[in-house]
Amino acid sequence: MWILAWRNLWRHRRRTVIVGSAIAASYALFLVVLSIEDHSHLVMRDTAERTIGGALRVEGSGFSATRSIEHHVPDGEALAAELLAHREVREARVEVELSGLLSSPRDNAGAQVRGVDVDAWPTVLDDLFLRVGEGTFLDPDDPQGIALARPVARDLQVELGDRVVLTLSDPQGEMTRALFHVGSILEVEVGGPEQIAFLRIEEAQRAAGLGDAVTSIGLRLYDSGERFALQSALQALVDERRPDQGLAVLTWDEVVPDLIAIIEIDRAFTLIMLSLVFLVVVFAIANTMMMSVMERTRELGLLGALGLGPWATARLVLYESVAKSAVFMGIGLLIALAGHAAISRWGIPIGEAGFDYDVGDVHIVEPVLYSHMNPESWLFASLLIFGLTTLAALHPAVRAARLQPTEAMRQWK
Template sequence: MGVFLRLAWRNLWRHRRRTIISASAIAFGLICIIFFHAFITGFNESYIENAVRVYMGHIQIHHQGFQESMNIDDYIADPQAVLRIVSQTPHLQAYTTRIKGYGLTAIGDNSSGVLILGVVPEEEAQATFIEECMVEGKYLSADSIGTIIIGKGLADNLQVKVGDSLIIITNALDRTTGRGRYTVRGIFRTNYSELDGGAVFMNIADAQGLFAYDDKVSEIALLVDDSQNVPQAKRFLIEQLGQERLTQLEVLDWTEIAPQMQQMVEFMEIFLEILLVIIILATFFGIFNTMLMSILGRMREFGIMKAMGTRPSQIFRLIIYESSLLGLIALAVGAGLGYLVTVLANINGLDLAFFAEGFEAFGAITTIVYAKLTLNGFIFALVVVITTTVLVAIYPAIKAARIKPLEAIRYI
């Protein structure tokens, strides 16, 4: 071991308590950085996953303009041709075809505007969480013609229970008024206010009749295996639909369908950055003073070393070694504990029931967030902490390296 490394290590333990306190402060900062990074990553992923899996899907295909207008005239005329392409999409996990339009539902004197969703029950159950969100009654099935499932909010609003019949009225494609009576087969709760308060799911065959759609559909929603693969899948669909001259269709990913979600993710990332800056600054200033005091208290010693011929660069190196060793001790402890805490938060999740109302606004099915530790996040935390620890020492190291030996020997 070089003499300066040996000196640095021993200097570190001259004031054992001070070193332990400093190392603990740095380790705590590191634990916070690892944990919050993993927590926000987990939060964002679960937020996207929730919203995507509740109903939206990663990608939707519509007729141009349908997403904006919800006009029943903007339909996919040949869904089978589109589905042939969809089925070859890279990373495809599931898809669902839907007829979608607004209407009015009524029971007795109560009525409400609703979003009518005609779905293939099996497809919809594979692509979304809707079947798992049933709180009363049953989910739709292939032979459940003439029945619907409705959101809990809508059920409460209309004072409807399972087994009651609702009338649904809408504008049909043939310019007539589509009208039908449907029995409530089940009630779901997604915590997604748009669905819970005003959505009605029915078998696609019923919707085709109600909207006079025949074999047409309004929307095909796709789920891919990982949100990272959305751009690749989207590119493929645009290219293939173009080749098949289906250019009247639009392919939108979740950031375009629900831009507020993307904004939320970006907000959380900015929040994380601010949080990290605060933690880093708190750690920096927490140990800066300790480090400075430690160096100033040894100026006379540095003076003697310089008088004997130690070069300024060697004094500088000695102090940087000291802070690096301090950082490495903190790193070993902080990285270990940070990893442990994050793994526990990944396995057990963190129940944020306290903030449940806020979560409902985000469309979360569950209030439990699972921290997700990424290799990048972990390495980032380690690099930030070791860099901070070294940076903290630079000013005191320059001060010690520059002092004249005689001034330092006289230093009190």
């Protein structure tokens, strides 16, 4: 049966090649587009994880939603040390995140002010696409020094050494002020946050009246894919060590739920678009298979006369479709692999600005599109397309099964 199906496939070589090319091209397109999208999603996830300081974050319940330092983690350093002792945790970063107003004698600017432990955050600037343009970043010998992103410094019209005042609410909701001077100015690279400033963590704690409390502890894991599994274990640990402090261990997905929604909507939209494209191919396949069945009515009748049952006849038609799909999906796979390799290496520049948008605190920029091969996506696309191409042959197969041998044979007379 397979031999017969295979030979039948090549009876109209040109027609088979044309329909097969549509299968190969659309399958390759499917895989390449999903791979580019998977890379974009990877960038989004990675950016989100870096922005919140790790795959997991410990914070006072409600902090992510309200941004109020009323929700904080008392004695954050000690808890961070305990969490770091867990074998799955690679790094624990304490942070004080404040929303405040910076003022200079010439102007004001709203900014996110982050108090960071410079020793524990050696790569903080890289993570946020920032680099030191002038001065020294949070110089230990200059505790009052504040690091301003260049756009903030521009808004405030300040230079190195100029004084700025930070106004914010303390945990009790009282307005408080602290005086700093510009210790460094940070250049914002593509994808970096523009309205941001940095303080040494102890200075941020002092300015906000937090004492030894922090607003969050970012946890970097050896395998961020394990974050959901680890979340409950670490929550139990936190609850045990700090029973009455209402602390929550959140995955980055929970901290930035909008990003997950965007990723899911993005994937759904892509699948719908690609499926619509492929649906056209499916109709072409169905049409070709139907033509093939109608052209071979007499032969299919002969097979019935010789003793091939109706469902075996249907199977023969399906085998032809399966053989066609297998051959041309194989070619499509090779095209997709080549496309993936090329795009992974050289990328597709999409203009100076690229994709540039904010989701919560996460600022995502992708000026060049790259490809990432996600086996799950490739398997899903392969099964979907194989299933659809087989489905396309279903109606012609049923038609073949319903042929009456005598009626079909009469054509031979």
